[in-house]
Amino acid sequence: MPFRRQPNRRPAKASRRVVDNLIRSRIPVDLLGIGMRVIKLDRPWTEVPVLFQGFTIDRADQLSILRQYCDWVWVEALSTELTPVLEQIEIQRRRRDEPMPEQHPIHVELPRARKVFESTSDYVRDLLDRVESGVDVDLSMARPLIQRCAESITANPSAMFWMNRIKHRDAYTAEHCQRVAILAMAFARYLGMSTVDMETAGLCGLLHDIGKMQVPHRVLNKPGALNAAEMEIVRQHTRHGHDLLRQQDLDPIVATVCLDHHERLDGAGYPRGLQAWQISRFARLVAIVDVFDAITSDRCYRAGLPTTDAMRILYRERDRQFDAGMIEAFIRMIGVYPPGSLVELNSGEVAVVISNHPSYKLRPRVEILLGPDKQSVPPQTIDLKDEPCTTSGQLYTITAPLPDGAYGVTLSGRIETITESA
Numbered sequence: 001m002p003f004r005r006q007p008n009r010r011p012a013k014a015s016r017r018v019v020d021n022l023i024r025s026r027i028p029v030d031l032l033g034i035g036m037r038v039i040k041l042d043r044p045w046t047e048v049p050v051l052f053q054g055f056t057i058d059r060a061d062q063l064s065i066l067r068q069y070c071d072w073v074w075v076e077a078l079s080t081e082l083t084p085v086l087e088q089i090e091i092q093r094r095r096r097d098e099p100m101p102e103q104h105p106i107h108v109e110l111p112r113a114r115k116v117f118e119s120t121s122d123y124v125r126d127l128l129d130r131v132e133s134g135v136d137v138d139l140s141m142a143r144p145l146i147q148r149c150a151e152s153i154t155a156n157p158s159a160m161f162w163m164n165r166i167k168h169r170d171a172y173t174a175e176h177c178q179r180v181a182i183l184a185m186a187f188a189r190y191l192g193m194s195t196v197d198m199e200t201a202g203l204c205g206l207l208h209d210i211g212k213m214q215v216p217h218r219v220l221n222k223p224g225a226l227n228a229a230e231m232e233i234v235r236q237h238t239r240h241g242h243d244l245l246r247q248q249d250l251d252p253i254v255a256t257v258c259l260d261h262h263e264r265l266d267g268a269g270y271p272r273g274l275q276a277w278q279i280s281r282f283a284r285l286v287a288i289v290d291v292f293d294a295i296t297s298d299r300c301y302r303a304g305l306p307t308t309d310a311m312r313i314l315y316r317e318r319d320r321q322f323d324a325g326m327i328e329a330f331i332r333m334i335g336v337y338p339p340g341s342l343v344e345l346n347s348g349e350v351a352v353v354i355s356n357h358p359s360y361k362l363r364p365r366v367e368i369l370l371g372p373d374k375q376s377v378p379p380q381t382i383d384l385k386d387e388p389c390t391t392s393g394q395l396y397t398i399t400a401p402l403p404d405g406a407y408g409v410t411l412s413g414r415i416e417t418i419t420e421s422a
Helices: 009-021 060-069 079-095 106-133 142-155 157-164 169-190 195-207 210-214 228-235 237-246 252-260 281-296 307-316 324-334 411-421
Strands: 022-028 037-041 072-078 342-345 350-357 360-370 376-383 398-402
Touching: 022 079, 037 060, 060 195, 060 281, 072 079, 106 142, 106 157, 106 169, 106 210, 106 411, 142 157, 142 169, 142 195, 157 169, 157 350, 157 411, 169 195, 169 210, 169 281, 169 324, 195 252, 195 281, 210 237, 228 237, 237 252, 252 281, 281 307, 281 324, 307 324, 342 360, 360 398
Parallel strands: none
Antiparallel strands: 022 072, 037 072, 342 350, 342 398, 350 360, 360 376
């Protein structure tokens, strides 16, 4: 029978081996790379500016788009190609339970952090003044300054955290923008984002409230509750900022975050009432940092709340206003006693928090500045995670947070001492 198909086991076996090795897996966008084939997104394809529903990544701009709009994607690749990526997922997960890496001790990094912080502060104040005056703005220096901030955060995030705690009520909007930028960069780093995305997050934070300079002072700084008409005026700041930033030579996501940072996962946000899957990852990140800083800062109409109260509010709003996974990660990063906090120990000593450990929220690393008699002592660093003991043999614990200036100790004074001696 000449037309009978002869068995061809060898090619079939080879084909089956290739199919067996071709696997599909869900991976975070930060681990995507050139050459990977994307077959599914964590949101509708129509909501992400890509040409095809399924494509192989061959350009850096495609990676950037996916990182801006998605958290996870499904990819298809050979198991040998995906195995190292899947191992990195576990490494990233474990990293969130560890302190952020430090290249330099805080006393070494603080002088540089202070210098770049003050340069950025001067820039932001001038920028917002120009926007308020209706003068053309130049954003060419924004990213270089953000890059310098990112370098300092990478070297030791606690140094910038210390600088971020110095607040002045009469310069709220400018300082708020700067603090949001720094916290956004630190948070992006903690989440495992790339350096480029870390800088983008910082730029989004720096410029997210630029539209508020077009809101009348009588409304923006009103000491009492806003009425409906005044609230609508304030809400327009997102559109004012978006319109301004769209005219600049910036990554489009920066203008988008300016427009969307008050959107909510439950659809009750403004100005567009977006659904959860329509809100970019950067907008969700900035929204958390924005509200945290607003809650913990003094305003003309109320005093700032303690970090613990702010964390309770954020946690209560998870999955309604905020991304639950991001909220939980942010709480781990900030800790109960953020870097720069003053605390009193059970020994009666007073210390400043240097850094915290996500897995030991009540046991940060501290620098003792005052003895039990509340008199100055040579600074001594102890890590409460290691369970050191007092001179009486008790396990060191924190008994209470202290306001800045308690017993004559101020964070700004400690920063001054360290930077002058550097």
